[in-house]
Amino acid sequence: MSAVAHRLILARHGESEANAGAAAPDPESSPLTALGERQAAAIALALDAPPELIVTSRFHRARQTAAIARVHFPLARLEEWPVHEFHYLGATAYDGTTYRQRRPAREAYWRDSDPERICEAGAESFTAFLARVGGVRERLENASERRILVVAHKKFLHALAWSWLEGARQADAAAMRDFRAFDRSRPFPNGAWMEVELSPAGALLSALHTAHLPPRNAA
Numbered sequence: 001m002s003a004v005a006h007r008l009i010l011a012r013h014g015e016s017e018a019n020a021g022a023a024a025p026d027p028e029s030s031p032l033t034a035l036g037e038r039q040a041a042a043i044a045l046a047l048d049a050p051p052e053l054i055v056t057s058r059f060h061r062a063r064q065t066a067a068i069a070r071v072h073f074p075l076a077r078l079e080e081w082p083v084h085e086f087h088y089l090g091a092t093a094y095d096g097t098t099y100r101q102r103r104p105a106r107e108a109y110w111r112d113s114d115p116e117r118i119c120e121a122g123a124e125s126f127t128a129f130l131a132r133v134g135g136v137r138e139r140l141e142n143a144s145e146r147r148i149l150v151v152a153h154k155k156f157l158h159a160l161a162w163s164w165l166e167g168a169r170q171a172d173a174a175a176m177r178d179f180r181a182f183d184r185s186r187p188f189p190n191g192a193w194m195e196v197e198l199s200p201a202g203a204l205l206s207a208l209h210t211a212h213l214p215p216r217n218a219a
Contacts, residue, residue: 007138009047009149010157011193014039014060014068019190024094028059038135038214039191040065043149044072046193046212047055049105051076057084066151076149083136085153086129090120109161113173125177127171133159134168141198154188161194164203189213 014036018024032040043065050073051203056066058080070078093105106123109119113127124132137160150157169175191213195206 005146006140006143006196006198007147008196008198009043009051009147010160010196011043011069011149011151012154012157012188012190013059013062013065013151014043015190016094018099021098022098023096023098025096026091026094027085027089030061032061032064035214036065036190040068041066041072042191042212042214043151046067046209047149049147051147051149052150053143053145054078055083055148055150055152057068057081057156059153060086060155062153066149069149069151070198077145081136081150082132083140083150083152083156085156086126086159087122088117088119088126088129090123092120101134106212110176113176115171115173115176126176129159130163130169130171130175133163136160137163155183157188157194158183158186161196162175164205165194176189179212 014032016030016036018030022030024030031113038097039140051155054066054070054073054076056062056078062084063080066078080120088109089102089105093102105114109117133156140150159179162179163169166178169178186208188208189210192210194208197204
């Protein structure tokens with residue numbers, strides 16, 4: 001880890017149409033709702049200092065959220081990193097289905113606890129997911145920027161936090177079960193964020209910040 005202390009803001013993207021219950025054509029293209037756009041602006045307004053770097057995933061909802069935040073921080077550099085959501089079911093499962101309709105497939109995947117399973121071509125195994133998270137973690141720890149806003153997704157952000165709390169874990173069935181329990185037991189609403197202070201002593205994670213979020217029924 002770099003000797004320079006880093007302050008990371010790990011923010012979940014604003015509410016997407018798929019989050020709001022609409023059918024998704026694929027895992028990546030669901031846009032923000034009007035509430036999601038307000039949540040994206042609220043993230044930027046809640047920060048006490050501008051980031052030097054804004055990192056976003058390639059998924060549309062994250063890129064929209066990062067673009068809205070960057071309006072408030074025009075000097076921040078914007079980069080796309082592999083911080084997209086854990087996409088384990090494959091595109092076929094998403095075609096015209098809602099989050100609720102995909103529940104049986106999700107439950108079956110996690111019940112099997114097979115870290116090498118790839119549900120279909122283009123999907124990601126749990127082993128590959130943890131390797132991707134580890135690569136991003138190393139990149140963040142060695143970044144030259146001291147203040148970084150990461151706009152990503154619930155499972156990816158939870159996996160980053162879990163890796164700092166748990167240390168290096170082998171991608172086996174036990175790790176899958178432990179991560180699933182960690183992810184399910186901790187809320188991470190759209191537009192919420194947590195702070196991570198990185199130093200040679202390790203990582204210090206804050207509680208989740210949600211007070212800045214606009215009411216769902218706001219105009």
